[in-house]
Amino acid sequence: MLESFDQSEELQMFREAVRKMSEKEFAPIAAQIDDEDAMPDKVMPLLRDMGLVQLQVSEAYEGPGGTLLMNCIAKEEVARHSFAVSHLVGACDFAMVLPLRAFGTEEQRRHFLPQVATGNITAAIGLTEPGTGSDVSGIKTTARRDGDHWVINGQKTFITKGDTAKFINVIARTSEGTRGGGLSSFLVEQRTPGLTIGGAVRKMGLRGIKSVDLFFDDLRVPAENMIGAEGQGFKNTMHCLNYNRPTVAASALGLAQGALDAAVAYANEREQFGQKVIQFQAIGHKLAEMRIQIEAARALLYRVCALADSGATNGLAEMASCAKAFASNTAMQVTTEAVQVFGGAGYLCDNPVERMMRDAKVTQIYEGTTEIQKLIIARSMVA
């Protein structure tokens, strides 16, 4: 495979190293992670030692100083074998690294980022509530000022890694407002009194990474844990999404590539009517179509990464949405077709493509559904 996006020797070396690790360490346990819906203890230290959990923490805060492009390379290579494990690459990005980088005070960065840089912690983002998903402005969880603290009350749902995260970035309402106004962001530390972690939701895919309900009952968070200005929580979160959606695209892309790899191997082996099934034009063209989608998704994704890493902001939001929507649709289509290439064997739990198909679906839903991505893209074109 040509990897013309990895223009420097460094990036090539990096992809190579992550690929080797993923093949050796994650491919053999991917089925088990799905089956047992549990992440083995050895995974975090492996990712940490490679610098992947803390990838985007800059050197100034004791991190490795990786870029969004590197983050996406790593997620792609890891997701090729285990979609679940890829969620631990840049595991604190959305909740901590991105908001602190853009909106944190120097004091907050000095306090939080070195903890992320250890590579030993994960963080969760708490936006969604039982009554609000796509429409973030409907958030009902409140935060009320009380001296040098804020007091949080309410409930969040679907909070990925909420059970194990060291910090949860809770988006709560600090005043009445319209269209996302009046929301603020707080870093809540695990085990703060008033925080109750509910049971994990049962999911069709992404097993091994838990999503939980969180309940806040007069939870007191120090005022210095508010990230960004009061009332700017919605706007700031949308900004961070521009840098996090590409990483969702990267996991989706890896998943699609993994499914294609498996389908190609199978089609070159399986014989019917006296020939390898890849020799049937119907199957050959199917594989070609899958490849086209993947190559296009990769080209789009890495173009968005280059844009984001260059510091450009103009047009970034809709480009990030393009990459997220296209890569996640690609993942869904390619994994579904991979099952088809396997025939009956593809429907069995012993083959990876069945798991990949279940995993793919969520990429079209979380971090903004495909419909919401299209809404963002469409709005950007309104004169």
Next chain:
Amino acid sequence: MKVLVPVKRVIDYNVKVRVKSDGSGVDLANVKMSMNPFDEIAVEEAIRLKEAGTADEVIAVSIGVKQAQETLRTALAMGADRAILVVAADDVHQDIEPLAVAKILAKVVEEEGAGLVLAGKQAIDNDMNATGQMLSALLGWSQATFASDLKIEGEHAVVTREVDGGLQTIKVKMPAIVTVDLRLNEPRYASLPNIMKAKKKPLDEKTAADYGIDVSPRLEVVKTSEPETRQAGEIVPDVDTLVAKLKEKGII
């Protein structure tokens, strides 16, 4: 003690090798290249010696085309302290023969005052299995080849060698050249922090002429040919049929 590790840039082991149409060799244009896998094991062993406090410095050396600096960066990202690139060819298809490589390495060893050379037992492109041995002869140092275990004990190196049908443990006097085999260790992955650090590590560039070594080839490649394509296999229903088939083909 300084440990010198020669690393060679070779065609990646995953690449399906294609012979050039004129039969003069393997086509290397726009082909993925990487560090010779045995050299990776040598680098890993050198880093482990440093981590154990036995070695003070690990120096990676590559002799070949300018692009070999990528291979050296990999060694630096794994944990080598610095690197020396000796540019000896412009064309990626020009292979520097073992004797020329050994002669240059001998000069580097002397210049650096290295106390141990850890090399791959062979490069996977030409499978010569000669450089380490030649270097030992040129320097008059001890040699221990095909190492699957290595311990430095004071003035000696205790090396377990993988020989036909078993293992042989020998003790050689230092300074020594040890060529490493597959089972010596499992090389680490280059981590992101180390890749970033590698960018700042020194990489000196020299030429073969700096060492006064003539690298012109002494061997002539007469012909290179593709291996014969494998015949399709056949699935037999049971052992009796298998035995009958083997007898029929005169194999047993």
